[in-house]
Amino acid sequence: MTKTLLSDFTIDRESNTIRITREFAAPATLVWKAWTSAELLAHWWAPKPYHIETKQLDLNVGGTWLYAMVSPQGEKTWCKADYQAIEEYTVLSWLDAFCDEHGIENTIKPRSLWTTRFNENNNLTTAHITLVHERSEDIDLLINMGFREGFTMAIGNLDELLMQLNQQPNEKK
Amino acid sequence: MIRRDIFQAIADPTRRGILMLVAMQAMTPNALAEHFDISRQAVSKHLRILSECELIAQKQYGREIHYSLELQKMIEIDQWLAPFRKIWESRFDQLDQLLSTLQHQKT
Numbered sequence: 001m002t003k004t005l006l007s008d009f010t011i012d013r014e015s016n017t018i019r020i021t022r023e024f025a026a027p028a029t030l031v032w033k034a035w036t037s038a039e040l041l042a043h044w045w046a047p048k049p050y051h052i053e054t055k056q057l058d059l060n061v062g063g064t065w066l067y068a069m070v071s072p073q074g075e076k077t078w079c080k081a082d083y084q085a086i087e088e089y090t091v092l093s094w095l096d097a098f099c100d101e102h103g104i105e106n107t108i109k110p111r112s113l114w115t116t117r118f119n120e121n122n123n124l125t126t127a128h129i130t131l132v133h134e135r136s137e138d139i140d141l142l143i144n145m146g147f148r149e150g151f152t153m154a155i156g157n158l159d160e161l162l163m164q165l166n167q168q169p170n171e172k173k
Numbered sequence: 174m175i176r177r178d179i180f181q182a183i184a185d186p187t188r189r190g191i192l193m194l195v196a197m198q199a200m201t202p203n204a205l206a207e208h209f210d211i212s213r214q215a216v217s218k219h220l221r222i223l224s225e226c227e228l229i230a231q232k233q234y235g236r237e238i239h240y241s242l243e244l245q246k247m248i249e250i251d252q253w254l255a256p257f258r259k260i261w262e263s264r265f266d267q268l269d270q271l272l273s274t275l276q277h278q279k280t
Binding site: 009011013014020022024025026030031033034040043044045046047048142143 | 181183185257258259260261263264265267268269270271272273275276
């Protein structure tokens with residue numbers, strides 16, 4: 001059974017905000033757990049073929065989730081989320097940054113203020129995500145970085161494909 | 174250098190509404206204005222912004238001007254955003270799978 005879940009992605013230049021809306025076929029309690037437990041975040045937060053390794057996750061206002069985005073080659077990019085607001089099953093907000101393994105932030109990436117509101121209805125949970133930025137240029141920078149990341153992902157997938165092709169016996173030419 | 178930011182153009186809900194309407198069929202400013210609770214002048218202003226961003230094109234039919242969607246420009250926006258959106262889709266697909274697995278475990 002494949003159900004099309006609502007998914008929306010918009011950029012609001014006037015408020016320097018990226019908005020993402022997505023439905024999930026699960027109750028809010030479970031979706032919340034997936035967003036707040038290091039063990040579950042490991043299963044989905046990194047876009048393939050990356051994965052994440054969480055060093056610390058302190059789910060409290062003022063607490064931090066410190067993790068590394070790990071490439072298939074094992075290169076680590078450290079990221080963190082400084083929790084700003086937490087209302088169980090309803091609101092999760094953090095300020096993100098690139099940083100070192102000790103959580104000391106750098107300015108490679110503009111910081112985004114993430115706020116995710118979870119709304120459950122009939123066993124479907126809608127996540128309304130907003131990423132607010134200080135300056136309008138920050139969004140361009142993020143999109144450009146996303147472009148690079150997307151490109152790297154595509155290259156990663158290509159590597160995988162080539163590996164599979166190489167493993168096949170080349171009887172057919 | 175374009176005078177107007179294309180993303181500013183599509184950020185406004187009225188302008189997005191206009192784009193949706195002219196995507197269906199070419200329309201005159203009067204016909205468009207009927208769909209919104211704003212003055213004809215305000216609609217004209219939105220049309221001007223969309224034209225400047227080349228998101229819509231105008232054609233003269235006798236005394237009437239018809240506006241239609243410039244599909245190519247919309248495709249460009251979509252392509253520009255695609256890699257960024259792909260990251261999110263990849264993430265969310267994985268979350269879908271995880272949530273489904275967790276729910277099967279419970280029952």
